[in-house]
Amino acid sequence: MEVRFVSDAEFIAELEAELRGDAAGFEIESVEQEENPEVFGFDFGLAVVLIGLASDLFFEEPLVPMLVRLIRRRAPRRIRIDTPLGTATFEPRADMSEEEIREAVKRLADV
Amino acid sequence: MSEPRSAIPGGIQTDFGRFDPKFLGVTLRIGSQRASEVLFGDDPSAAELEAQPEDLAFEAIAMKTAFVHEKRHFHDFLLSPFGAFAARRRFVAFMNAAQVLAELHSTKVREGSNVLPVPLSRWCRLSDAERAKRLMRWGLGAEDRAFALPSADGLVPTVEQTEWRPIGPDLFAEHVVLALDQYRLLEETFTAFGPFDLSEASALVIQAQEVWIAFGEYAFELFVRRLRESSHTLYGRALDLPFRLLAAVGSVPDSRRVSAIATWSVLGDVFAAGAGARSIDRFGALALHLSQAGYPEGDLGIAELFARWDEAVGGPPTFDGVRASLDRDEEFAEKLQEVTTAYPELAVFGLAAEIFEMQRLARRATVERFLDSPEEYVTPLAYQEADRSYPLPPLVLEFEAGRLEVPEDSQFLVLKGQKGVDGKLYAAAVAAPHIPRGPAPIDRQLALRQRDEFAVSDVLFSSQAPDPVDWDLCVAQFERSGVRVRQVI
Numbered sequence: 016m017e018v019r020f021v022s023d024a025e026f027i028a029e030l031e032a033e034l035r036g037d038a039a040g041f042e043i044e045s046v047e048q049e050e051n052p053e054v055f056g057f058d059f060g061l062a063v064v065l066i067g068l069a070s071d072l073f074f075e076e077p078l079v080p081m082l083v084r085l086i087r088r089r090a091p092r093r094i095r096i097d098t099p100l101g102t103a104t105f106e107p108r109a110d111m112s113e114e115e116i117r118e119a120v121k122r123l124a125d126v
Numbered sequence: 127m128s129e130p131r132s133a134i135p136g137g138i139q140t141d142f143g144r145f146d147p148k149f150l151g152v153t154l155r156i157g158s159q160r161a162s163e164v165l166f167g168d169d170p171s172a173a174e175l176e177a178q179p180e181d182l183a184f185e186a187i188a189m190k191t192a193f194v195h196e197k198r199h200f201h202d203f204l205l206s207p208f209g210a211f212a213a214r215r216r217f218v219a220f221m222n223a224a225q226v227l228a229e230l231h232s233t234k235v236r237e238g239s240n241v242l243p244v245p246l247s248r249w250c251r252l253s254d255a256e257r258a259k260r261l262m263r264w265g266l267g268a269e270d271r272a273f274a275l276p277s278a279d280g281l282v283p284t285v286e287q288t289e290w291r292p293i294g295p296d297l298f299a300e301h302v303v304l305a306l307d308q309y310r311l312l313e314e315t316f317t318a319f320g321p322f323d324l325s326e327a328s329a330l331v332i333q334a335q336e337v338w339i340a341f342g343e344y345a346f347e348l349f350v351r352r353l354r355e356s357s358h359t360l361y362g363r364a365l366d367l368p369f370r371l372l373a374a375v376g377s378v379p380d381s382r383r384v385s386a387i388a389t390w391s392v393l394g395d396v397f398a399a400g401a402g403a404r405s406i407d408r409f410g411a412l413a414l415h416l417s418q419a420g421y422p423e424g425d426l427g428i429a430e431l432f433a434r435w436d437e438a439v440g441g442p443p444t445f446d447g448v449r450a451s452l453d454r455d456e457e458f459a460e461k462l463q464e465v466t467t468a469y470p471e472l473a474v475f476g477l478a479a480e481i482f483e484m485q486r487l488a489r490r491a492t493v494e495r496f497l498d499s500p501e502e503y504v505t506p507l508a509y510q511e512a513d514r515s516y517p518l519p520p521l522v523l524e525f526e527a528g529r530l531e532v533p534e535d536s537q538f539l540v541l542k543g544q545k546g547v548d549g550k551l552y553a554a555a556v557a558a559p560h561i562p563r564g565p566a567p568i569d570r571q572l573a574l575r576q577r578d579e580f581a582v583s584d585v586l587f588s589s590q591a592p593d594p595v596d597w598d599l600c601v602a603q604f605e606r607s608g609v610r611v612r613q614v615i
Contacts, residue, residue, distance in 0.1 A: 098613065102593075
């Protein structure tokens, strides 16, 4: 399944490092700076878009703990995630629980 | 630049609402349980705000005054020639898109299909091989079949859009291409006339006035300072433009002056030659003039001030452009009535005519009030005090985190929600109680109908990534007829 992450450059760089590591079932296709972030509902100057292919397992297993880890390290102002099944946009707090993040991304896959 | 007194873990909410012309109303976003408690709770006193960490105090005053901010966007949209122009283009795009939408449900076009790839603006430009690759990635079953949609790559619509006649399933492919082209024109309108920093400045200066009225000097100072510190955001940039300009020309950046610069900048006529209609171009031309002539001192009224600036930048009179947009609206409304009468079987024409008429009357009321008293519209305090003289926008509340418990006797209209295990009704989106008032009352039901219809049309045709709320609406609508919508990334 195709997945698109949109957030600030620092968050996407950290996400990319995680996805290139031992995260199961994700293949990065492109990482590009978005020149028109307002297309994704972002009001700040710079947004970076990471597109890749994920297996269903990615949504069941590594995605949520990975987001929790990254957000606790540094919460970006906004994260947007698109899949063919839907869109999740949220302004994360560093103290968001795993359950809250699972709820926020629930709509992205039939899991 | 001073640092916040303290920081709370994680982010605070930074985007509290939106005005999107697809809905003749405004929307507030409630991003956390905390923001919900702030919005529905009592107003904090000045002392309570001062005792809070700055982040939380800022979030509270911004949330509490967000409606005033969005309402100014709503009135600027009704007043500006650009707003009127963009609205007419949107109605044309919608009337074409809605016919395609109707055809997608017809037996002939559907032919057993149950998977709809969106947006069509992307799908219809993919090659057969690219489409096949995506269908494979979506893991469709043997019983699944994607709609047969035409390729729009490099095609120019051959159907004359100005005829506005029903087309029917025989010309479905033609019509898809035509609707895509209308959406392209609509999106180009915004690209051509953006960026919209000055619109934000106009709304922020009104919001800042409201912060002062409701919460006092400390809150006002905090609100303006925090915005100006966030120069990486649209809001920070927006407020910085007029503030810096006034400082550079040695003038006091009071709210009336900031508002005058922002309002004059956003009222350009899209049909006029010369200085053009882009607010940022008008602002640039004005900045050049003010750098030489300075900001006029004394009691110059807004009508005279705007006339002086029009002459200085070599553009047509701003007020003439505002007046002319009413005439163009009237011509458009007549044309809509004609096609409604000519094709009574096509419900979308009648619906578009009804919604446009509501919008036209609201626009006329706003423009007439402005022309009668430009001073009132531009001066933040006077505008706030004359609130009842302008159309009141219906309000939608969206809960992105958490949900609102809606009592059975509540006047909130639940747009999205479900009953909890406790039997109570919980909403993710509601329309607030609305008492139509003012010179051109806006019907909440009709405005919400517009919002839903335009939202689904946007998900199908816009090249922009879908709004999550619009996406849910679209998915739900197609699910009712057994069609699954898939997003083309």
